[in-house]
Amino acid sequence: MERSSWASDDVDIEHASPARVYDYYLGGSHNFAVDRQMARQAMELWPELPLIMQANRAFLRRSVRYLVSQGIAQFLDIGSGIPTEGNVHEVAQAVAPEARVVYVDVDPVAAAHSRTILAANQHADVVQADLRDVTAIFDHPQARRLLDPTQPIGVLMVAMLHFVPDEADPANIVGQYRKMMPPGSYLAVSHATHEGRPDQAGSHTDLYRRAGAPLTMRSRLEVEALLDGFDLVDPGVVFLPLWRPDSPADVDDHPERFTGFAAVGRCG
Amino acid sequence: MNHADCEVFAQRWTEAIVGTSYVAMGRRMLARHLLELTQQLVEGFMAAEFDPSVGRDVGVAMVEKHFTGTDTLKETLALIAEWLPGLPTPAPPRGDVASRVAQLVGSLAAGYASALRERSLDEQDAIYRAGLRARRQAEQALAASEAKFRAMFTEAKMGIGIGDLEGNITDANPALQEMFGYTREEFTRLNVSSMVHPDDAASVWEVYGELVRGERDHFRMEKRFNRRDGGEIWTDLTVSLVRDEGGAPAYQVALLEDVSERRRLQAKLHHQAYHDPLTALANRQMVTERLDQVFAGPASQRRVGLCFLDLDGFKVVNDSLGHDVGDQLLKTVASRLTRCCGPGQLVARMGGDEFLIIVEDTGGEADMAVLADKILSALAAPVRVGGHALTVRTSIGLVERPVADTNPADLIQAADITMYQAKAGGKGRYAMFDQHRNDSEVADFTLSATMVAAVARGEFYVVYQPLVDLGQGTLRAVEALVRWRHPTLGVLGPERFIRLAEESGSIVQLGHWVLARACEQAKAWRDAFGDAAPLVSVNLAPRQLHEPSLVADVIQVLADNELDPSSLQLELTEQSLLGDDAGPLTMLTKLHGMGVRIALDDFGDGYWNLPDLRRLPLRELKLAGSFAAGLQSPCNRVDQRIVRALVDLAHALDLTVTAEGVETLAQCERFQAAGCDTGQGAWFGLPGAAEQIDALLRAAELRDAELRAADQLCNREAL
Numbered sequence: 006m007e008r009s010s011w012a013s014d015d016v017d018i019e020h021a022s023p024a025r026v027y028d029y030y031l032g033g034s035h036n037f038a039v040d041r042q043m044a045r046q047a048m049e050l051w052p053e054l055p056l057i058m059q060a061n062r063a064f065l066r067r068s069v070r071y072l073v074s075q076g077i078a079q080f081l082d083i084g085s086g087i088p089t090e091g092n093v094h095e096v097a098q099a100v101a102p103e104a105r106v107v108y109v110d111v112d113p114v115a116a117a118h119s120r121t122i123l124a125a126n127q128h129a130d131v132v133q134a135d136l137r138d139v140t141a142i143f144d145h146p147q148a149r150r151l152l153d154p155t156q157p158i159g160v161l162m163v164a165m166l167h168f169v170p171d172e173a174d175p176a177n178i179v180g181q182y183r184k185m186m187p188p189g190s191y192l193a194v195s196h197a198t199h200e201g202r203p204d205q206a207g208s209h210t211d212l213y214r215r216a217g218a219p220l221t222m223r224s225r226l227e228v229e230a231l232l233d234g235f236d237l238v239d240p241g242v243v244f245l246p247l248w249r250p251d252s253p254a255d256v257d258d259h260p261e262r263f264t265g266f267a268a269v270g271r272c273g
Numbered sequence: 274m275n276h277a278d279c280e281v282f283a284q285r286w287t288e289a290i291v292g293t294s295y296v297a298m299g300r301r302m303l304a305r306h307l308l309e310l311t312q313q314l315v316e317g318f319m320a321a322e323f324d325p326s327v328g329r330d331v332g333v334a335m336v337e338k339h340f341t342g343t344d345t346l347k348e349t350l351a352l353i354a355e356w357l358p359g360l361p362t363p364a365p366p367r368g369d370v371a372s373r374v375a376q377l378v379g380s381l382a383a384g385y386a387s388a389l390r391e392r393s394l395d396e397q398d399a400i401y402r403a404g405l406r407a408r409r410q411a412e413q414a415l416a417a418s419e420a421k422f423r424a425m426f427t428e429a430k431m432g433i434g435i436g437d438l439e440g441n442i443t444d445a446n447p448a449l450q451e452m453f454g455y456t457r458e459e460f461t462r463l464n465v466s467s468m469v470h471p472d473d474a475a476s477v478w479e480v481y482g483e484l485v486r487g488e489r490d491h492f493r494m495e496k497r498f499n500r501r502d503g504g505e506i507w508t509d510l511t512v513s514l515v516r517d518e519g520g521a522p523a524y525q526v527a528l529l530e531d532v533s534e535r536r537r538l539q540a541k542l543h544h545q546a547y548h549d550p551l552t553a554l555a556n557r558q559m560v561t562e563r564l565d566q567v568f569a570g571p572a573s574q575r576r577v578g579l580c581f582l583d584l585d586g587f588k589v590v591n592d593s594l595g596h597d598v599g600d601q602l603l604k605t606v607a608s609r610l611t612r613c614c615g616p617g618q619l620v621a622r623m624g625g626d627e628f629l630i631i632v633e634d635t636g637g638e639a640d641m642a643v644l645a646d647k648i649l650s651a652l653a654a655p656v657r658v659g660g661h662a663l664t665v666r667t668s669i670g671l672v673e674r675p676v677a678d679t680n681p682a683d684l685i686q687a688a689d690i691t692m693y694q695a696k697a698g699g700k701g702r703y704a705m706f707d708q709h710r711n712d713s714e715v716a717d718f719t720l721s722a723t724m725v726a727a728v729a730r731g732e733f734y735v736v737y738q739p740l741v742d743l744g745q746g747t748l749r750a751v752e753a754l755v756r757w758r759h760p761t762l763g764v765l766g767p768e769r770f771i772r773l774a775e776e777s778g779s780i781v782q783l784g785h786w787v788l789a790r791a792c793e794q795a796k797a798w799r800d801a802f803g804d805a806a807p808l809v810s811v812n813l814a815p816r817q818l819h820e821p822s823l824v825a826d827v828i829q830v831l832a833d834n835e836l837d838p839s840s841l842q843l844e845l846t847e848q849s850l851l852g853d854d855a856g857p858l859t860m861l862t863k864l865h866g867m868g869v870r871i872a873l874d875d876f877g878d879g880y881w882n883l884p885d886l887r888r889l890p891l892r893e894l895k896l897a898g899s900f901a902a903g904l905q906s907p908c909n910r911v912d913q914r915i916v917r918a919l920v921d922l923a924h925a926l927d928l929t930v931t932a933e934g935v936e937t938l939a940q941c942e943r944f945q946a947a948g949c950d951t952g953q954g955a956w957f958g959l960p961g962a963a964e965q966i967d968a969l970l971r972a973a974e975l976r977d978a979e980l981r982a983a984d985q986l987c988n989r990e991a992l
Contacts (some may be wrong), residue, residue, distance in 0.1 A: 018404050025400070031295040032341035034396035037404075055342075059295040066297060087400070090339040091297025113411060118403030251299030 023168065024086035024115040030058035035087040035118065043212070050208050053262055058164075060245040060263040061195050062091060065163045067249055068193040068269055069096045071238075077159040077191060079105045079152050083136050083182075084165035086110055088119050093161065094129040104128065105151040109142055111135045136165065137173065139181040157189035157272075164265070166231060167197040170221050176231050183234050183272060190272040192235055195245060197222045201261030228266045235270025242268040279315060282356055283308035289352055294342035310334060318357055318377060325376035332384030336392055346385055350378050432508070432529035438485050438522055440465035452508070452531050454501035465525075470497040470505075481512065487522040490514050495532065507536040551600055552607035554628070555621035563619050563631055564681035578641045578673035580630040581688035582610075582648065585666040585700040587626035594661060601658040606665060609651045613644065629688070632673075638705055641671040645703035668695040669703035687711065720765075721773040724757075728779075728786055732758050735790045738960040739969060740810070740931055740953045743945040748969050750808035750842065752953065753791035754960045755783065771814065780814040787811060789830050792841065794963050796834035802970045805977075810842035810872060815849035818857035824864060838868035842893065846874050847885060858889070865890035875933070877919070886926055894923045898934025901954065904943045913943060920948040 021043035025036035029044040032055075036044075048054050069080065078101055082093045085108035097104035106129040108119050116133035123129045130147040142148060152158060160182055169175040182192070199222040210220045223231075228242050240247065244260040248267035287304040296303065310331050317327025335345070357374050426433055432449030436442045445453075445460035455463070465481070473496065480492040491513040498506050509530040517523040547559040555563070567577055584606065591599035603626065610620045610628060619631040632644065648669065655662040670692025672684060679687075687706045695704035727733065733755055740750040757765040774780035791811045798806035817823055831838055843864065850857055865871050872893035873886070877900055886894065896919065903912030916932075923930045932944040935954035944952055958965070 018408075032339065034393040035400040035403075037400070055295075056292055059292065062295055062297075063299075066299075090295060096297070113407035114400070114404045117407040117410065118400060121399065121403060121406070252301055255300050 018114065022112050022114065024110060024112045027058060027164070028087040028089050030055045031062060031089055033087065033089045035089060047212050050212065057245070057263050057265060061164050061265055061267075063255075064195050064245050064248055064265075064267045065093070065161065065193075066091050066096050067251065068161070068163075068267070069093055069159070070100060071249060071269065072159040072191050072193065073097055073100045073104065075191065076189075077157055078103060079107075079156060080159045080161060081107050081109065081142075081148070081152065082161040082163075083109045083142075084111075084162060084168070085115070085119065085131070086112070087115050088122050094123070094126060098128065106130075107132060107148050107151050109134055109136070136162075136169065137178055139178065139185060143185050155187060157187050157191070160186060160190065160192045163193060163195045164197070166194060167220050167222060170219060176233060179231050180234065186272050188272055191238075191269055192232065192272075193267075193269045194228070194232060195265050195267045196228045196231070198224060198228070198264055198266050200224055200266075201244065201264045222264075225266060228268065232268055232270045234272075236273055238269040238271060242266050278360065279311045280308060282352070283311045285356075286311065286349065286352055289348040290340065290342075290345045293344040293348060294340040296339050298338075306338065314353065314357070314377065314381075315360065318360070318373060323373055323376075325373075325380040326384075328377040328380030328382075329384030329387075332381040332386070333388040335385055336388035341389060341392070346382065350382060353381070354378050432527075432531070434460070434527040434529070436465055436525050436527070438524065440485070443524070449529060452500075452506060452529060453498065454504075459501070468498055470499060472497060484512055484514050485522065485525065487514065487516070495536075505533075506531055507533045549622040552604050552622050554607050554611070555619055557621065557623050560619070560621045560623070560629055560631065560685075561681065564684065567631070567633060568676060568681055572675070572677035575633075575676040576635045576637070576673060577676050577679075577684070578632040578635040578638075578644075578671065579684055579688040580632065580641060580644055580648070581623075581670040581672075581685075581692040582628040582630075582667045583692050583696065584626040585668055585696065590663060594659075594663075598658050598661065598663075602656055602663055602665065605656045605658070606652065606667075610648060613647045613651050618644075629685070635673050638671070638673045641673045642703070642705065645669045645671055649701075649703065666701040668692055668700050670695055670706070671703055672706040690714065717773055720759075720770055721777045721779070724770065724774055724777065724779045725782060727757065727759070728783060732760070733783070733786065734758060735787055735794070735963075736960040737794070737809075737963055737966050738953060739807075739958045739966065740951045741957040743932075743941070743949055743952050747973060748807050748966070749951050750810050751966055752810045752844070752960075753787060753794070753812070755787045775814055775816050778816065780816050781820055784812075784814050784817045785826055788827070789833075792830045792834045792836055795836055795840055797963070798966070798970065799836065799840065801967070802974065805970060805973060806840070807966065807970075808840055808842055808870070810844055810870075812874065813843045813845045813849065815846070818845065818849050818860060819854065821856070824860050827864060827869065828867070838864075839870065842870035842872050844872045844874040844895065847876070847880060847882065850885070850889065862890045865892070872931070883922070886922070886928070891926075891928055893929045893931060894919070895931045895933055895953075896949070898954075901932060901934035901936065901940050901944075904940050905937065913947060916944070916949075917947040924948065 018037055019039065021040045025040040026044045026047075028035045029041050030048075044054075072080070080093050080097060085093070088094075088108065093108070094104070094106040097106060108116075108123075108129070108131040110116050110119070110131070111134065113133055116131050119131035123131060128151065130151060132142055132145045132147050134142050134145065143152075143154075162179075166175050166179070169178065179192070186192070197220060210222060225242050229237075232242070240249070243266065245263040245265045245267045246256050246260045248269070250256050283304055286307045287300065290307075291300060291303065298306065313327060314331055317324065320327075335349070340346075340349075354374060357377065358370055426444075426446045429446060429448055432452045433446040434442055434449050435444040442460045442463045442465065445455070445457055450457055450460065453460075469478070477494065477496060480489065480494075483489045484492060491511060493509070493511040496508055496510045498508060500506055509532045511528045513526050513528075515523050515526055547556060547562070548554065549556045564577075567575075584602075587599065587602070590602055603622070606628070607620070607622065610630065614620050614630060617633040621629045621631070623629050630644070632641065635641065649667070652665045652667055655664050657663075670688045670690065672687040672691055674684065690711060691704050691706045694707075694710070695702050698704055736754050736756055737751040738754060739748050740752060741747065742749045755767055755771075757770055759765050771780065774783050788811050791809050795806065795809040798809075813823075820826075827841075827843075831841065845861075861871055870892040871890055872895055873889065873891050874895045875897045876894050878897040896916065900912065900916055903909055904916065920930050929950040930948070931951040931953055932940075932949045933953050935941050935944060935952040935956045937956060940954075941952055941956050958969070
């Protein structure tokens with residue numbers, strides 16, 4: 006009898022994965038040739054991509070530090086990817102050693118690697134799941150072990166929601182998370198946009214579509230709409246470097262070159 | 274060396290490499306970190322004992338902080354090479370400054386490259402391991418899933434078969450192998466198309482075709498298959514189409530549950546529900562359904578016949594020889610009947626000793642007659658049961674009609690009625706349904722069934738016919754006669770319903786009702802006319818004479834109306850007194866003793882027995898109307914003599930005689946001449962309402978008064 010198709014092999018290292026491509030942009034080597042090939046193609050089209058990814062990663066760092074400063078001690082990082090330099094538990098636990106982090110990624114390789122890295126960390130773990138399986142994520146044993154449902158939580162969707170097409174109704178998905186988040190919780194979002202560099206956006210989108218990870222760039226208004234129901238923390242929805250920079254010098258003269266929006270919202 | 278110089282350098286360094294690598298540091302922290310490295314470099318550069326490995330340390334430290342961009346190295350080396358030589362040196366370093374710078378820069382580059390290579394290899398190693406782990410986990414999950422499937426496939430009690438889209442069977446689980454008797458290898462040489470059963474509905478293979486073409490995803494049905502050993506199994510079959518990732522049909526999976534036992538049980542129950550357990554013939558339920566089928570189809574020119582049989586005297590066999598013998602007899606009859614019948618003829622046992630044969634598509638009544646003859650001769654030979662040779666006789670009712678003209682219920686009823694007609698006609702024969710006879714029987718039945726309610730509704734009434742003294746011409750008595758004013762049939766005479774009332778038994782109530790009305794009327798006349806009131810004569814039906822309460826009822830009615838028993842006459846026929854029962858005679862004797870007059874009605878019609886006239890407690894003899902007919906012709910002297918002889922005999926026995934049916938003056942005179950006491954008939958007056966009798970009585974009163982007046986006048990004149 007042939008192998009049944011209802012238990013398919015879902016580990017695909019023949020195709021580029023957004024998690025590993027992102028790692029490559031950040032200078033990491035947690036990637037395969039296929040990922041690097043895709044990243045290099047993208048960088049030919051758009052040489053600033055590594056800078057944009059750094060800015061995105063820097064926003065992650067700043068937002069986590071901000072949330073810790075607001076008393077958040079537990080994080081749910083959706084679409085966490087390869088836990089490379091400056092990951093959430095390092096940033097958070099550097100300030101608050103008891104901070105707990107649950108990483109979520111649908112990529113089995115990213116999840117497997119995360120599991121290895123986190124093996125010794127009692128306060129962080131990984132769940133392999135799809136963003137859309139909201140209840141499955143919250144009900145997962147690791148999430149139940151690490152997240153206290155009575156305490157505010159910091160949910161991170163950094164460079165995540167642009168992989169959710171409009172047909173999948175991302176606002177509805179975000180709304181499902183909001184319902185699971187206790188009052189005082191925060192959502193940090195960064196999202197690719199064509200605003201700022203409309204000339205580049207089309208070809209970049211094509212590239213990701215061909216790679217099997219279609220990208221949906223969204224406008225500022227659309228990103229604001231995704232955060233419906235949250236109170237936006239100052240400065241609202243802004244280009245990546247403009248969200249609470251460490252120093253004025255960190256802000257480039259042309260922040261729109263960093264074609265991503267950043268925002269943090271709070272659950273009332 | 275100046276700290277401020279180092280800070281300036283660190284600041285420039287920061288500006289040069291910011292953005293060239295991702296490091297998890299803000300700009301201020303980055304500058305602080307680079308300042309440390311700068312001081313390390315400067316110290317090494319200035320050291321009395323120069324060791325270029327300080328450059329290596331800095332290169333390694335940079336990679337550790339994830340300064341992994343190649344531009345970072347380029348900018349760093351350029352800055353160091355440009356800046357270090359210009360540093361003010363408090364004591365001239367030993368050796369050549371240019372050589373120290375070159376060694377330091379080279380060492381930093383080598384350290385950086387070596388560390389980056391290590392880091393890259395480590396990371397590559399880590400990600401490959403992660404990839405392998407992820408794949409192994411997926412494979413384990415798949416293996417677990419396959420193991421689960423294989424266990425389910427192997428252990429399932431349900432048969433599972435897998436085939437490709439051409440119908441080639443690729444796998445069969447042990448349950449399926451056992452179900453069909455094929456080994457797995459034999460199965461894999463089979464094609465689904467070879468599993469056709471001759472009785473498969475065409476739809477089976479239509480839906481199968483739709484499935485393998487991808488037009489439907491599954492179907493479920495009960496289907497028969499032949500086992501390898503030729504046996505037959507019924508299965509509950511579900512076939513599902515499995516598609517590939519692209520949605521194209523890939524293969525088919527069949528789930529089969531053996532439901533043969535259930536089907537057998539169902540068939541058995543079905544057979545039991547439709548067959549008689551004793552004779553194995555069809556039962557009444559089957560008859561009903563078969564007739565429904567016959568009548569469900571298009572009637573067009575079709576005809577159908579029924580043959581209803583009832584064994585004559587079967588009860589005697591059962592009662593005298595026992596039920597076992599009776600059962601054997603029924604079984605033999607059943608098998609003989611079956612042999613008489615062919616296709617299109619259903620033999621059924623309706624219960625007891627009743628059988629029914631449905632004959633479809635008959636050509637006319639003659640067909641049924643042929644069948645009945647065949648049955649009668651088939652049953653003619655004695656049946657041997659347990660040493661007895663039993664002669665079976667049967668009465669057969671036949672009905673045959675166009676399907677369009679009838680319905681199952683009417684057909685069975687007609688056959689049933691006709692069978693009773695055959696029985697009434699002498700048994701051991703058949704009768705063909707007769708519509709006219711049936712209509713009148715139906716009408717009789719309807720009348721009979723509604724009679725009691727009609728009495729209660731007041732549809733019956735009583736009329737009175739005078740009995741006149743032949744010598745005096747005076748009213749001696751009246752006969753009370755019952756009429757039914759039927760709402761649809763009009764006024765009905767007793768000939769129409771008395772027989773029915775006797776058969777149904779309602780004559781008892783009706784007779785009592787007439788007696789009560791007649792006595793009420795008698796009282797009315799008694800009150801109005803005193804001794805001139807007529808004797809009231811009421812008919813008693815044979816059945817009434819068997820009612821034990823008759824005497825008490827008569828006494829009660831007389832008492833209710835304060836009548837003397839001698840003012841009531843009860844008429845009965847000789848037929849009432851046939852039989853061995855002494856009851857009627859005893860009651861008559863009692864009534865007679867009380868003073869109630871007993872009249873023998875219709876004497877001379879049919880059977881007569883002269884000794885009865887002496888034996889019975891009679892007061893009056895009523896000569897039947899046939900004598901009146903005989904006296905119509907003046908030349909018939911024989912009749913006249915017979916009447917005279919009867920009258921003389923009656924008188925000798927102290928009975929009065931009434932001639933019935935007197936219609937003419939001639940008849941009247943001849944009866945008078947023969948010595949009859951009273952006459953009754955059209956000549957004296959037809960039955961009529963009580964008021965008609967009132968008129969006669971008043972006329973008589975008047976006449977009496979005139980006679981008295983004339984007598985007085987004569988007497989006065991005589992004086």
